[in-house]
Every structure is written in C-alpha cells, then in structure tokens.
Amino acid sequence: MKKAAALFLILIGISSNAQSYPPEAGVAGSTAIFKESADFKAWATGIEVTRGYLKKSDPNFSIGGNNKATAGSPSDALGFPDGNTVSLGDEGNATLTFASPIINGDGFDFAVFENGGPTYLELAFVEASSDGVHFFRFPAHSQTQTQTQIGPFGTPSATYLNNLAGKYSAQYGTPFDLSELPDDDFLDKNNITHVRIIDVVGSIDPEFATFDSFGNAVNESYPTPFASCGFDLQAVGVIHQRTLGLNDNLLQAISVYPNPATDYICINSEKQLRATLFDNEGSIVIEKDIDKNQKIPVSQLKSGVYFLRLALDDAEASGEIHKKIIIK
Structure with missing residues (x-):
C-alpha cells in the first residue's frame, strides 16, 4: 500500500511538471488570432533581412550556387498577411519597423504570422527594441522531447510551445505580450520601434542547436535544405500602438x-x-x-x-x- 501511495505521489509530481501551453488554432483555449481580426490596427511597414544558411551543419551546401535561403523578398512580409513570405534560412533574421510604435496595452500587443500548418510548424524566437540597438527576447519555452530529432517533414506540437513565432498555422498569428519582457533601462515597452524574428535551427545536436530560455534545444523540422528553408515570415500585426500626435x-x-x-x-x-x-x-x-x-x-x-x-x-x-x- 505504501509503495502504491509513493508511486501515486511520484506520478502526481511528474504530471505537475508536464505543463502544456495553449493548443492549435480552432481548439478551445488557443490564443491564435485570425488574420482578419479587428484586433489588428496596423502592420509592419519596414524590414531588413539577414538570410541564414540552407543547412547550418553544412555551410557549403548550396542550391544553384547559393548556400543561403533565397525564397521570397523582404517586402513580402510587409502589410497584411496575403500568403507571400520571405524565408529566413537557418538562424536568419528579420527586423521589422512600424509607422507608429507598439505599446504595452492590456493582453497581447502584436502577433507574428508564418505560413505553416498544424502538421508542419517552423519556429522563430522574437525580440523587441525601443531604440533599434538593444533587443530583448521573449522568454521562449519548448517542451518537445530532445531525444529524437524531428525530421525534415515532421513537426512539433503547439501545446508544447510558448513564445515561439510559428506556433500557429498560416491564417493565424502567434501573439506576444510586451509585459513578459524584462524591465530594463534600455527598453521602453510603450515605444517599441523594432521587432526582430530569429529562425530556430531545429537541430538537437548541441553544436548546431538553438536553445530556449530554459536551456532546452528547440526540436523542430531539421534539416530542411531547400531555398525556402527556415522560418517563412508572412507578416507582423500590431494590436496596441501609440496614437500619432x-x-x-x-x-x-x-x-x-x-x-x-x-x-x-x-x-x-x-x-x-x-x-x-x-x-x-x-x-x-x-x-x-x-x-x-x-x-x-x-x-x-x-x-x-x-x-x-x-x-x-x-x-x-x-x-x-x-x-x-x-x-x-
């Protein structure tokens, strides 16, 4: 009896640590925001992109003489999400700007759109800045197992992902709340001028992996040696913005x-x-x-x-x- 009770307590402890996050779009409890939601007041107006490798573990791998992602144009990620994207490549990044700064309102303040689906998610870290110099990363968490590499056409599950762009499929934005960023003298949460999207490589090999805020390798589709590899940025929508005056x-x-x-x-x-x-x-x-x-x-x-x-x-x-x- 004592052994059974002890086993029960152990299982309770395991269960309490196995926390899950909001599920995919369309499921009760999801935080996904549909692209045509009235919540969106504006969209990104400026962008700078630094492309990443087709395959971080083999920088010499190339397609048509290019060893970095080439699909899409940076301007494809501006304005309303119409299905066009710019591919960032392994650990590539995009820095977006806005006609009016984003502010820290009630609840979520902006959302990031990718072009994936429930059966194929590609992820990215998200950072914000109020001066274009000092960037602060949202505390990302991946609870996906790290024992077995997810292959090129596999996918993690939304319920094990938090504060990672790409958690939701193409028609839905993954939202972010500025109040989750750390307080810092170099960050004005009511004057966010830049949002940076940084591709998650997806490898669980420590040499090439990218890690969440808890030190976990973020396991996702890898390798993806295609011209459209990495995070496919579709848009960034603004929910709370400063009124022009x-x-x-x-x-x-x-x-x-x-x-x-x-x-x-x-x-x-x-x-x-x-x-x-x-x-x-x-x-x-x-x-x-x-x-x-x-x-x-x-x-x-x-x-x-x-x-x-x-x-x-x-x-x-x-x-x-x-x-x-x-x-x-």
Whole structure:
C-alpha cells in the first residue's frame, strides 16, 4: 500500500511538471488570432533581412550556387498577411519597423504570422527594441522531447510551445505580450520601434542547436535544405500602438542625410535634438546636442553599420527616432 501511495505521489509530481501551453488554432483555449481580426490596427511597414544558411551543419551546401535561403523578398512580409513570405534560412533574421510604435496595452500587443500548418510548424524566437540597438527576447519555452530529432517533414506540437513565432498555422498569428519582457533601462515597452524574428535551427545536436530560455534545444523540422528553408515570415500585426500626435509630426519632420555617409551626416530639425551614434555592438561613439540644422563629422569612424538615436525633449514635445547609418 505504501509503495502504491509513493508511486501515486511520484506520478502526481511528474504530471505537475508536464505543463502544456495553449493548443492549435480552432481548439478551445488557443490564443491564435485570425488574420482578419479587428484586433489588428496596423502592420509592419519596414524590414531588413539577414538570410541564414540552407543547412547550418553544412555551410557549403548550396542550391544553384547559393548556400543561403533565397525564397521570397523582404517586402513580402510587409502589410497584411496575403500568403507571400520571405524565408529566413537557418538562424536568419528579420527586423521589422512600424509607422507608429507598439505599446504595452492590456493582453497581447502584436502577433507574428508564418505560413505553416498544424502538421508542419517552423519556429522563430522574437525580440523587441525601443531604440533599434538593444533587443530583448521573449522568454521562449519548448517542451518537445530532445531525444529524437524531428525530421525534415515532421513537426512539433503547439501545446508544447510558448513564445515561439510559428506556433500557429498560416491564417493565424502567434501573439506576444510586451509585459513578459524584462524591465530594463534600455527598453521602453510603450515605444517599441523594432521587432526582430530569429529562425530556430531545429537541430538537437548541441553544436548546431538553438536553445530556449530554459536551456532546452528547440526540436523542430531539421534539416530542411531547400531555398525556402527556415522560418517563412508572412507578416507582423500590431494590436496596441501609440496614437500619432504633435510629437510624431515633429519627429517625422527630421531628416538625416547622406546615408551612406563618408565625411559627415547632416541632421535637419525644427527643434534642438540630442544625437547619439552607436556602433554595431551598442557602444556610444558620438554624443552631442544638435541645434536645428547641423553636420556631424564621421570620417574618423571605421566603415560599417551604426545606429543613430535622435532625442527630442522640450516644453512642447518629446520622443525619439532611430535610424541605421552606413559609413563607408
């Protein structure tokens, strides 16, 4: 009797740890949001894509002379999800921007659309930023077993996935709640300007795997050595966004040129600004006040990608804009 009771307690303990997440679209308890839902107020308007390999475990593998994903165009992921996608490849990424910043409202704040189906899910991590430099990842969790590799045409189950884009099929967005991100001085949850989607490789081999927030290898379809490999991004829909007002009109009137730049960048503004230029590692390389129209010398900087933050703060209005600057 004591052995039976002990076994019962062990089973209870196992059951309590075997937590499951919301199921696939159309099943009671699902958090999937249909693409034509009135919840969506806007869609992504800008995108930059860095393609990943066709096969991370074999970077030399190529199709038609290309060793990275080639299917789709970045612009296919802008606007309403119409079925067109851009394929990211193994660990490729896409950074999306919006006409108006996303804010932390009640419940979910935005959703990501892929083109998979219930029998074939492709996953991605999701990060958000309020300055285009510092990105913060949603706490993802995969409870899929990691003993046996899911093959090229297998799939994980939605009930074992949380905060992973691609959890739901093509007609439905996987939603994200900004309140789940950590509090940080570099993150303004009511001014999210960038959302980054990063493909999950899917391998359970520690050398090539990508890991969730709990240290688990995320097991999904792998390898997928096709031109359309990796996460197929269809759209990002905004649920809660900032209402445009005086601040936005003043900020949108700011111009920065030339870009790419060689000797200087010129900043034109109706108001005084605080300009901060970051390198691609997030370190500040230039910081100064800009009195309306002014040139900033950049010839002393190394060639590469930089990020410019322009902050407006006076009695009439306040806010920030962020621009990627290429210095040759």
